[in-house]
Amino acid sequence: MTDSKLYIYNTLKRERELFEPLHPGFVGMYLCGPTVYGDAHLGHARPAVTFDVLFRYLTYLGYKVRYVRNITDVGHLVNDADEGEDKIQKKARLEHLEPMEVVQQYTLAYHRNMGQLNVKPPSIEPRASGHIIEQVLMIEKIIEHGYAYISEGSVYFDVKRFEKDYPYGELSGRVTEDLQHNTRELDGQSEKRNPLDFALWKKASPEHIMHWPSPWSEGFPGWHIECSAMSAKYLGETFDIHGGGMDLLFPHHECEIAQSLGANGKQPVRYWMHNNMLTxxxxxxxxxxxxxxxxxxxxxxxxxxxxxxxxxxxxxxxxxxxxxxxxxxxxxxxxxxxxxxxxxxxxxxxxxxxxxxxxxxxxxxxxxxxxxxxxxxxxxxxxxxxxxxxxxxxxxxxxxxxxxxxxxxxxxxxxxxxxxxxxxxxxxxxxxLGLVPNESAAQSGEEFGNLVDSLLEVRNEAKKKKDFTLADAIRNVLSKFVTLKDSADKTSWKHEKKK
RNA sequence: GGUCCUGUGGCCGAGUGGCUAGGCAGAGGUCUGCAAAACCUUGUACGGCGGUUCGAAUCCGCCCGGGACCUCCA
The missing domain is CATH 1.10.730 (Isoleucyl-tRNA Synthetase; Domain 1)
Incomplete structure (x- = not known):
C-alpha cells in the first residue's frame, strides 16, 4: 500500500497497472474534449475535472506533462431525425450564423466555464477543423494498408479486413459477431460493405456548408479520425494516457485504436482511462x-x-x-x-x-x-x-x-x-485538487470589510454594556451577508453567499 | 436481446477475505448572556438466498433491484 508508485486502472487490461511512462520523466496524455455546438453542461465537467486532477498530480510528481484536449468543431451526427446533418451546420442555420461563429461562441463559453471550475488549460487544444490535412493523410495511409475502401466518394474502415490482422473490440469487450446482430440501419449503410464499418471520410451532401477538399470528395472527416490524427501529431504514434467518458468506449475509442493500428501498425495508447457518467x-x-x-x-x-x-x-x-x-x-x-x-x-x-x-x-x-x-x-x-x-x-x-x-x-x-x-x-x-479557497474577508473588498468591522465594533461595545438586544440586532443584520464566529477575545467573520 | 458495471448505516460516498473511511443530517455534552462556530462523546452498515473458508460485506452461484454501452453523446 505504501509503495508510493502511481497505479492507474487501465480499461484495456481491466485492472490497475503500475504507471510507467514511455519516456522516463515525460507523460503524454490526451482527452476527448467537447463538441462545441452547445453550452457546456454537467457532463462536460466530469472528464475535464477528473483529468485536470491527473494532469496536476502528474506535474506534482515531477513529470513534464503534455496534455492535449481537443475541440471538435466538425462532423458528428445528431440523430436519425437529422438525417446525418452536421451538428454545427444545423445550429448555424437555426441561428443564422456562420458555423465558425457558433464554434467560436461555444468554445469561449466552454473556456469560461472551465475557468470557473479552475480547470487548467491543456498544453495544446487542437481543433479538428485545423487538422483536416493530418486526417486526410492518415486516411490515405489506412487505405494504402488495405484497411479502408472508397465508396461513392466516402471512405469506410473495413472492420472485417482489419480483424484478419488485429483484434477488434478488445477495449470495449465487443465481439463483432454479436455486434452484427445488433446494428441498426443508419444513413449511408448501403455504401458500406459491412454494417460494422465506420466512416473515415464522408462526402458532403449539397446542403452541407462545412466541407473540405480531399482525394475522394468534397466532404468532412468521420467521427473518430480527428482524435487519432491529432493525438499522433502532438503525442506520437504511441503515447501514455488517453482519457474520456465511459460512453466513448464504444465505438469512439475502439475505432481510434483500429484506425491507429491500421495507419501506423502500433497500439496508440498505453493506458486508457475512463471516467464514469453522472445522473x-x-x-x-x-x-x-x-x-x-x-x-x-x-x-x-x-x-x-x-x-x-x-x-x-x-x-x-x-x-x-x-x-x-x-x-x-x-x-x-x-x-x-x-x-x-x-x-x-x-x-x-x-x-x-x-x-x-x-x-x-x-x-x-x-x-x-x-x-x-x-x-x-x-x-x-x-x-x-x-x-x-x-x-x-x-x-x-x-x-x-x-x-x-x-x-x-x-x-x-x-x-x-x-x-x-x-x-x-x-x-x-x-x-x-485544484480547489480555490472560499471568498475570505480580504477578497470581499476593503470597504465591505471595513463596514463589517465597524459594525462589529459597535456590537462589541454593546456586548460590554450587556445591551444584548442591540448586539443581537446587529448580528441579525450582519448574518444576512456574513457568518460570525465569536471567540473569547474577538469576533471573526466569513463572507458567504446566502440562499 | 447482447456486453458490462453496480446495490454499503437517515442521506451521499470510499474501501475490502479478519484491523477507524470521510462528509451531511441526528442525539448528548463543553464553551457562550444567547446563538453560531469550534471541540468532546455517540451510530456497529454492507440487497436476498445458498456455497467456499478457521473467518465474507469483501470470493463463487442463483435471485431481486439500479445503471451504462450496443445509435450522436462527457
Whole structure:
C-alpha cells in the first residue's frame, strides 16, 4: 500500500497497472474534449475535472506533462431525425450564423466555464477543423494498408479486413459477431460493405456548408479520425494516457485504436482511462428527460430542478468526493452537502495558510497524525487517483488545525512536522485538487470589510454594556451577508453567499 | 436481446477475505448572556438466498433491484 508508485486502472487490461511512462520523466496524455455546438453542461465537467486532477498530480510528481484536449468543431451526427446533418451546420442555420461563429461562441463559453471550475488549460487544444490535412493523410495511409475502401466518394474502415490482422473490440469487450446482430440501419449503410464499418471520410451532401477538399470528395472527416490524427501529431504514434467518458468506449475509442493500428501498425495508447457518467436525481441526464443542466444554469441556479445556485467549487468538490470510475448522482441535497464540506476544508486552508508554528511540546498522537498526512494523501492518489480518500485525510486533520486556531498555539507538534504538514495540505488543496479557497474577508473588498468591522465594533461595545438586544440586532443584520464566529477575545467573520 | 458495471448505516460516498473511511443530517455534552462556530462523546452498515473458508460485506452461484454501452453523446 505504501509503495508510493502511481497505479492507474487501465480499461484495456481491466485492472490497475503500475504507471510507467514511455519516456522516463515525460507523460503524454490526451482527452476527448467537447463538441462545441452547445453550452457546456454537467457532463462536460466530469472528464475535464477528473483529468485536470491527473494532469496536476502528474506535474506534482515531477513529470513534464503534455496534455492535449481537443475541440471538435466538425462532423458528428445528431440523430436519425437529422438525417446525418452536421451538428454545427444545423445550429448555424437555426441561428443564422456562420458555423465558425457558433464554434467560436461555444468554445469561449466552454473556456469560461472551465475557468470557473479552475480547470487548467491543456498544453495544446487542437481543433479538428485545423487538422483536416493530418486526417486526410492518415486516411490515405489506412487505405494504402488495405484497411479502408472508397465508396461513392466516402471512405469506410473495413472492420472485417482489419480483424484478419488485429483484434477488434478488445477495449470495449465487443465481439463483432454479436455486434452484427445488433446494428441498426443508419444513413449511408448501403455504401458500406459491412454494417460494422465506420466512416473515415464522408462526402458532403449539397446542403452541407462545412466541407473540405480531399482525394475522394468534397466532404468532412468521420467521427473518430480527428482524435487519432491529432493525438499522433502532438503525442506520437504511441503515447501514455488517453482519457474520456465511459460512453466513448464504444465505438469512439475502439475505432481510434483500429484506425491507429491500421495507419501506423502500433497500439496508440498505453493506458486508457475512463471516467464514469453522472445522473440527476438518480436518472440519466439527457435533453429528452428535461433534466439537462448546463454549467451556467448550475452556477446561476436558473433551472427548475435547482433550489439555489451552486458554486463551481461545490461542483468540483462534489466530483472529487466520488471516485472517478463511479457514477455520481446529482441532487440539491448532494450539492448542499458538498458545499458545506468544501467550505469547511476551505476554512482550514485559510487558517493554516497564515499559521506559524509556536508549539512547546510534542504529543505523539498529534505528531503522528500530521506527519503521516502527506504520505497518506500520496498513497491515496497513487491508488488510481482516489481523491475521496485524499479529502477524507484532509477532514481527519481539520480538527487539529481548528484546535491550533482557537487556542492560538500549534501545540503537540514539532516545527519540522508542522511545516511539512502545512505545506502538504496547501499543496493538495490548491495545486493538486485544484480547489480555490472560499471568498475570505480580504477578497470581499476593503470597504465591505471595513463596514463589517465597524459594525462589529459597535456590537462589541454593546456586548460590554450587556445591551444584548442591540448586539443581537446587529448580528441579525450582519448574518444576512456574513457568518460570525465569536471567540473569547474577538469576533471573526466569513463572507458567504446566502440562499 | 447482447456486453458490462453496480446495490454499503437517515442521506451521499470510499474501501475490502479478519484491523477507524470521510462528509451531511441526528442525539448528548463543553464553551457562550444567547446563538453560531469550534471541540468532546455517540451510530456497529454492507440487497436476498445458498456455497467456499478457521473467518465474507469483501470470493463463487442463483435471485431481486439500479445503471451504462450496443445509435450522436462527457
Amino acid at each position: 440527476i436525481n438518480g436518472q440519466k441526464m439527457g435533453k429528452s428527460l428535461n433534466n439537462f443542466i448546463t454549467l451556467d444554469e448550475l452556477f446561476s441556479g436558473k433551472h427548475s430542478l435547482l433550489e439555489k445556485p451552486y458554486s463551481p467549487m461545490a461542483l468540483r468538490f462534489c466530483m472529487l468526493q466520488a471516485h472517478y470510475r463511479s457514477t455520481i448522482d446529482f441532487s440539491n441535497k448532494g450539492l448542499d452537502d458538498a458545499e458545506k464540506a468544501y467550505s469547511k476544508l476551505s476554512d482550514i486552508y485559510l487558517l493554516l495558510k497564515d499559521m506559524n508554528w509556536n508549539g512547546t511540546t510534542v504529543n505523539l498522537e498529534v505528531e503522528k497524525t500530521l506527519s503521516s498526512f502527506e504520505q497518506d494523501c500520496i498513497d491515496a492518489m497513487n491508488d488510481d487517483m482516489n481523491t475521496a480518500i485524499v479529502l477524507s485525510n484532509m477532514f481527519k486533520v481539520s480538527t487539529n488545525v481548528n484546535i491550533f486556531s482557537t487556542s492560538g498555539k500549534t501545540e503537540g507538534v514539532s516545527k519540522e512536522t508542522f511545516e511539512k504538514f502545512k505545506n502538504a495540505y496547501c499543496t493538495f488543496f490548491t495545486d493538486i
